[in-house]
Amino acid sequence: MSKVFFVLPAYNEEENIKGVVEQWYPVVERIDKDGIDARLVIANDGSRDSTFKIMQELQADHPLLVPLDKPNGGHGATVLYLYRYAIENGADWVFQTDSDGQTDPDEFWQMWEHRDEYDFQIGYRKGRQDGASRVFVTKTLRLVVWLMFHEWVTDANTPFRLMRADKLLSIMKVIPEDYFLCNVAISAIAVKWNYNIGWYDISFKPRQGGVNSINMKRIFKIGWKALGDFRKINRNLKKAEVQ
Numbered sequence: 674m675s676k677v678f679f680v681l682p683a684y685n686e687e688e689n690i691k692g693v694v695e696q697w698y699p700v701v702e703r704i705d706k707d708g709i710d711a712r713l714v715i716a717n718d719g720s721r722d723s724t725f726k727i728m729q730e731l732q733a734d735h736p737l738l739v740p741l742d743k744p745n746g747g748h749g750a751t752v753l754y755l756y757r758y759a760i761e762n763g764a765d766w767v768f769q770t771d772s773d774g775q776t777d778p779d780e781f782w783q784m785w786e787h788r789d790e791y792d793f794q795i796g797y798r799k800g801r802q803d804g805a806s807r808v809f810v811t812k813t814l815r816l817v818v819w820l821m822f823h824e825w826v827t828d829a830n831t832p833f834r835l836m837r838a839d840k841l842l843s844i845m846k847v848i849p850e851d852y853f854l855c856n857v858a859i860s861a862i863a864v865k866w867n868y869n870i871g872w873y874d875i876s877f878k879p880r881q882g883g884v885n886s887i888n889m890k891r892i893f894k895i896g897w898k899a900l901g902d903f904r905k906i907n908r909n910l911k912k913a914e915v916q
Contacts, residue, residue, distance in 0.1 A: 676710040678764040680755035682748055683715050683772040687722040690715070693772045694731050694738060700778050701737050704785070713738045715772060716755050719745025749853035756841060756855075764838045769856070771832040775878045783873055784835040792840040792868040795860060796833030796875035827872050829860040840868055847909035849902055858906055865910070 679701055683690055697713055704711040717725035717740065728740035743754060752769060759767045766788060770776045776796070784794040834856070844862045848855055863870055 674708070674710050675765045676712075676763050677704060677766040677768065678755075678759035678762070679711070679713045679768045679770070680752075680759055681713075681715045681770055681772040682718055682751035682755060683720065683724050683728070684718040684745070684748070684751075685720045685722050686724050686772045687720070687727060689774045690724050690727050690772055691731060693774050694728075694735060696774070696778050697770075698735050698738065700781055705737055711737060714741065714755060714758060715739070716741040716743055716751050716758075718743060718747070718751040746851055747853055749855045750851035753845070753848070753851065753855050756845060760838050760842050766835060767838050767841055768835045769832060770834075776833050777876050777878070780833070780873070780875050781835075784871070787871060788835060790869070791835075791871040792837050793860075793863045794835045794871040794873065795828070796831040796877075797828045797872050798831055798877040799874045824861055824864045826857075826860050826864050829857040830854065831860075831875070832856065833875050847906060849905055852902055854902070858903070862906075862910070 679697060681693070681697075686693070694713070694715070701711045701713045713735070715728055715738070717728060725740065725742050728738070732738050732740055741755075741758070743751065746754070755769070756767060768781065768784075780796070787794065836859075840863070841859070844859050844866075847862065848858050852858060
């Protein structure tokens with residue numbers, strides 16, 4: 674039986690997590706009823722609030738929900754943790770989004786319909802509504818990816834992506850463990866390796882509740898570290914080409 678894992682990282686999302694589960698669970702349930710093994714896997718990244726407790730309580734009425742708990746490691750490390758979990762548990766496809774309620778589950782079906790035609794399907798946040806600073810980051814990342822990888826990537830960091838697990842695994846082999854901007858690197862490498870990629874305009878709503886843990890000071894700190902990590906990835910890519 675084919676398997677698809679919906680994976681979401683969660684950090685201090687007690688105001689959003691119940692609504693997000695109720696939004697995405699019907700999607701997972703519908704696929705599971707169609708004969709494809711589906712799971713909604715949410716990893717609590719060491720939240721300081723009641724996020725994980727709420728997830729555990731929701732599991733009683735949502736048997737396809739898998740709440741995981743891990744020490745705090747940051748968004749990228751948690752996303753990679755979830756990708757590894759999905760692959761190790763036999764996923765054929767992995768869908769990733771975030772747990773802040775900014776994405777629309779109805780827009781997933783356009784990707785699912787074409788799952789056999791693409792290696793990666795990634796959302797493009799054409800009209801994102803979460804502030805000028807985030808738009809600035811997206812545009813800056815696009816330029817940095819071009820400078821480092823010589824590839825122009827539409828929206829490298831979108832948390833709305835359906836991926837073939839085998840292709841995802843091949844890319845993860847050249848990405849440093851616990852890398853914060855893992856989705857950026859995955860998108861860039863997928864383009865560089867000429868994987869078959871579908872891009873979709875998606876809506877991107879304001880955060881539905883809680884406080885955004887990313888501010889401009891932290892963005893610049895992350896960006897500076899990312900440059901060094903991108904260089905490391907480029908070295909790994911060259912080694913992979915030699916092999």
